[in-house]
């Protein structure tokens with residue numbers, strides 16, 4: 001029999017795109033295709049693109065260019081695939097283009113390019129599917145698309161309205177992942193707190209009981225799987241309050257990733273952000289009262305069209321009061337097709353840079369102060385990387401890739417995926433340092 005067809009794969013963009021890549025690769029492996037490390041020598045190359053910002057589109061186009069040069073037979077999928085002319089105008093020779101989540105179309109295109117060698121055998125793939133993330137943590141995507149219409153965002157245009165997965169389907173996937181050794185589940189979607197709205201919260205059957213497609217019900221069931229469960233992209237709607245007791249009880253990690261994006265009511269209104277009207281400072285205080293160990297992470301955009309000096313000053317004051325643990329910041333970047341571009345005078349680049357630096361400096365002091373409070377405490381730490389003398393891991397307050405790390409000295413070698421108890425001895429702006437005292 002001839003050798004299996006080999007496919008090289010490039011995955012760009014956010015964790016949601018990574019989940020798409022994992023699904024495509026799982027299907028390809030199930031059909032007998034093999035993955036190639038390099039484009040050169042592969043039978044076909046697939047590029048999963050990101051089209052969120054113009055800079056991401058440029059990166060995607062250059063990744064396609066590299067695949068074209070090194071291989072020549074290229075399938076493009078992902079967010080940028082929603083606008084094929086942008087791709088064909090630069091790379092007219094691509095073999096096929098499909099949009100985000102069009103797994104079937106990607107597979108069809110692969111079959112046309114290099115027909116499968118033999119029938120699928122389920123046992124070609126591990127039971128949890130192929131994970132591009134390390135085996136001890138995995139992203140769990142609970143819905144696709146988004147019902148919001150934030151004016152700076154073209155995701156709904158690219159990915160469509162919210163489509164939630166039934167609760168039982170998500171829980172079965174989570175159970176499979178846990179059975180395969182995953183210790184931490186990262187729940188993702190475009191708007192996690194809106195989960196199930198499109199399904200009218202319909203229940204589905206899981207372990208002999210009916211589980212509604214509701215944020216709280218899903219979080220409660222995931223909390224029963226006895227692994228770390230981390231919630232991302234949660235908006236400060238009132239019903240989020242209900243999930244905090246699960247965090248206080250240790251069922252779900254005391255961690256909330258809430259992309260606030262701004263604090264000025266005027267900017268938030270023009271951004272058309274979900275929950276823009278909510279009294280977020282009061283809500284944050286109430287969350288912390290219910291669960292004092294809660295870590296709140298957020299992202300902000302500076303230089304949104306029409307953002308005034310006063311808007312920005314209000315944002316800095318808000319940060320002082322909110323005392324968030326972790327913050328990421330973006331300078332507004334015009335995205336073709338985004339409504340926001342026409343909503344106000346563009347903020348000059350130099351002003352954006354200045355506001356970015358001021359925000360980061362202000363927040364760095366807050367983050368450092370909050371991290372310092374952990375010195376002397378004992379933290380459970382999941383180990384991501386091991387070195388000869390020190391391992392690198394994360395506590396309950398740190399998500400992979402986006403938050404800081406905990407550097408752990410240990411008397412015995414630690415294993416990747418192991419969860420150790422660590423006495424924290426030192427902190428800097430982003431990271432903690434300590435010694436393992438329990439395994």
Ligand code: SF4
Nearest residue numbers: 146148150153155190
């Ligand atoms: S919530 Fe807003 S920013 Fe997030 S995907 Fe939906 S429209 Fe875009």
